[in-house]
Amino acid sequence: MLPAAKGAQGIFYRKHNFSFPAHMNYGIYFIERILNFKEKRALVNGATGEELTFGQIVREVLSVAASLVGLGIRKGDLVAVVSENRSEVLTTIIAAMCAGASVTLINSAYTAGELLHTTNITNPKYMFLSPTAYKKHHETLKKLTFVSKFCLFGDSSSKEIISYNDLANKEADFTNFCDYYGRVEVALVLYSSGTTGLPKGAKVTHANLIAVSQQHDFCPDKSALTLSPLCNTFGLIITLKTLVNGKMVILLSRFKEKQFLETIQKYKVQSLMAAPPLVVLMSKSSLVDNFDLRSVEIIYSGGAPLDESVIKELEKRLPNLRVLQGYGSTETTGPITEETVADRRQGSIGKAVQGIVIKVVDIESRNVLGPGEPGEVCVNGVILFDGYIGKPKSEYFDDDGFYRTGDIAYYDQDGYFFIIGRLKELIKYKAWQVSPAEIEGVLLKHPAVKDAGVIGAPDPLAGELPTAFVVKQPGAEVTENDIIEFVSLEVSPWKRLRGGVRFVSEIPKTGSGKILRRVLRDMLKAKSKI
Structure with missing residues (x-):
């Protein structure tokens, strides 16, 4: 790995030698790369044991891409995927890109309101869903008038819902396949984690994805297991990067x-x-x-x-x-x-x-x-x-x-x-700025603490008071005062838990593990009204 360089005025960068194909389509780039590993095991469902080789992924992607073109998908159309972790999520993403479309990934754990918010940002024309996601969001899906076609992973018993297996098993003529490779700048629309508010739709380009695939590989020649949701950046990008370098990925959905x-x-x-x-x-x-x-x-x-x-x-x-x-x-x-x-x-x-x-x-x-x-x-x-x-x-x-x-x-x-x-999460206690992550690190050192989250509780005199939400270890006996005293011995006076400790069953987090502090603040408000 090349050494980090320091530019003028404290600006840091790392030199690279990325190469970009003329077609500038990540879907095609992905297929070209994994063709080098045809017989190797690529994707494994850790729960069911189902497996796909790299060669099988190529065949499935090409079949789905050809089927999508046959259904009327065109350059610039948007395909939404709503599903827990499963292999079809990845094959659909690559197939849609090969067919010239952009893709947006929507968290299947979203509430009805969150699903409506994210789909209204992008207005997808096609939507792929797992059976679990379809069952959960069935009523909400009726409100998505901009979606022209729904596709269900696996088989579909409804004439109105397309079966993914029908698309993946279709015999296709690939002679002129490159004629419908569509070059579009935006490859993915991913949603910011929404830790401080509703998610925003971030436009990720084909060049972004191709470049990331060529970055330093932190675990060369090693199989990888992930249960990070493929709908978020951490889960998706590292999974794609692992596969494009010919390594096996084991998926778990929960x-x-x-x-x-x-x-x-x-x-x-x-x-x-x-x-x-x-x-x-x-x-x-x-x-x-x-x-x-x-x-x-x-x-x-x-x-x-x-x-x-x-x-x-x-x-x-x-x-x-x-x-x-x-x-x-x-x-x-x-x-x-x-x-x-x-x-x-x-x-x-x-x-x-x-x-x-x-x-x-x-x-x-x-x-x-x-x-x-x-x-x-x-x-x-x-x-x-x-x-x-x-x-x-x-x-x-x-x-x-x-x-x-x-x-x-x-x-x-x-x-x-x-x-x-x-920046928006720093607790402002009097003239001091307190990092919640620092206090959370101290809390996790306590043997009775399984998990923790810290926010600032509004205070008319101090501005905000550091306040902790704590999940106890099973069977642990610990009091609020025990926790407060433990932290006080580890931190400066302005970082002490002057807002107290609330014991909870879990800390609300995004799929990528970020604490949802806005939810903690809502919990604090709700408790103060009781």
Whole structure:
């Protein structure tokens, strides 16, 4: 991996030698790459044991793409996919791109209101659904008048709903297939995580996806297991990147602890793509010791910061393992910085990845900052998205074309980055700014704490008071005062839990593991009215 470089005025970048095909279509690029691995096992459903080779993926993608063209799909049309993790999600994405369409991925766990909000952003013409998603959203789907055709993964018993299996098994003439390869700039519309409000539709281009596929591979020649939803950037981009490099991916659609550990043992999984809550659970779970997990060499975690104590605890339990962190966003088609096995620094989220330019600026003056000075992370480069649907770029980009992430971080003299928190999430206690992530890291050190989330409770005198929501370990006996005193011994006075502790059954999070602090704030408001 090339060393990170520091440009003028504290701007960081990493040199790259990306090559782009003339057709500039990621679907075609994906097929061209995986044709090199025809006989290798590519996709495995960890729950059912169903498998696809790379060659079978190619055949299925081409059949579906030809069928879509036959159904009337045209360059620039939008295809929506609403499903839990399953192989058809990936084959549909690539097939739609090959047919000239753009694709949007919608979380099947969305409420009716969230589904309506996201589909109204993009107005998809075609919609693919899993049976589970179709059953859940059946009534809402009737309101989507802009959708001309619905397709059900598997077989369909309704004449009004197209069967995916019929599309995938269609005999097609591919002689002139390249005639309906459509070059469109926008390949995907992905939705921002919505941690501070409703999701926005981010336009990811074919160039973005092709470039990300050529970035440094954090786990070369290693099979990977993921249960991160394919509808979010972390789950999708790393899965596509793993496949395009000829490595097997095992998919699980939901987390069941015993099944998850059994799958690792059965397939001798070498790398895990895991949101932070899963890493925390593995560091504390009593079941881990009952399974042979020696095959696992790397856990790649992203979506939210991991406390160093959690990493050390898990690496102590599994000596062959290394936990690597990455920092990224939907808007950068995945990673902004990442660690490697050979290049880690305690507390850091690594160095700039290939294809990205980073600067850290003062929140008020917007001046570029030096080492050790916290400010807002702003990014540019070939992997940067093309803006949000229906939103002017001036709202989110600075005058130099850098995307303003809203994340607060600093870098050291060697170019390692350290995340402090979100600009909108920082708790303002009197004249101090308090990072919720820092306090959450302290809370997770307590043996009775399984999970935690921190927000600021409004206060007329102080502005906001650090307040914790805590999930207890099963059978643990701990009081609010125990937690408050524990934190007080670990942090500066202005970071103490002056807003108290609320014990809850779970911490609300996005699929990528980010804490939904707006939900915690709603919970706090609701409790204050009782």
